[in-house]
Amino acid sequence: MNMLFYNAIGKLAGISREEAAVFLSAFQTRKFKKNSILLREGEVAHELYFIMEGAVRQYFSKDDGVEKTCSFSFEAEFVTDIESFSRKSRSVTNIVTIEPVSCLVINCTDLMEMLNHSAVVAELCRSIIEKVATDNIKRIQSMLALSPERQFRELVQSNPGLLQRVPQRYIAQYLGLAPESLSRIRKRMIITEKSLT
Known part of the structure; x- marks a missing residue:
């Protein structure tokens, strides 16, 4: 059992070691070099990443071509363009590694298959989306206040x-x-x- 993964998802939803192992089995391990592009603006986000080691940034390009960083993700965090991933819409952001990254990856099709067969995975995914939404709200509040x-x-x-x-x-x-x-x-x-x- 990957304890970093188990501890991270355990914080988001009550999940047994056996259920976590089933969920983990749908992920693949991947490694990326520094400055690797995980998602380009305009593409559909088909994959959800769980970072085991390394760091990524998510950014968009303004009309004048200037980049605007909107988030950083580190170990034990999930990252994707949530709106693009869940709605199969074109991403408005880019996701790029800023260090060499080792991660677990699941594609949207496999995740949806698990959602349809496991109430625990459905609850976990809801918790992941809630955390991303809450983090975004906190970010906006911080910027404004x-x-x-x-x-x-x-x-x-x-x-x-x-x-x-x-x-x-x-x-x-x-x-x-x-x-x-x-x-x-x-x-x-x-x-x-x-x-x-």
Whole structure:
């Protein structure tokens, strides 16, 4: 049993080890190099990924061609374009690895087959979609209610290794800042932390 997978899905829904093993059996293990494209804008998302090792970012391109990062995903997280995956519509986002990635992958057809035969898997999928929706709502609330500095502080607190793993330009995109502005925020935070020690 893959304990990372079991613990992650156990947090989302009550599931026995046997049920988890059945669900896990529908996944395939894959490895991707850094900068591999898992999904392109305009394609239909046919696969759901569970990250065992590595990191990915999800982004869209604005009309002027500028990229806007909308999320980062790390170990023990599921990633896909949920709307595209569930509705078989064209994706409006790209998903790209920012580190070498080892993951478990299930395609939409196999997942739907399991949904039709297992109430536990159906509940688990509902929980995954709810978590993605809740994370998106929190992200919007953060953007609307918090200063960029506070957003950055909370982002780093919830992802302690973020600064070592994600290029600063992607973090700046995520926060809606110019890279120089993010550098100033980081310097202020370092000065503040030093003054408190």
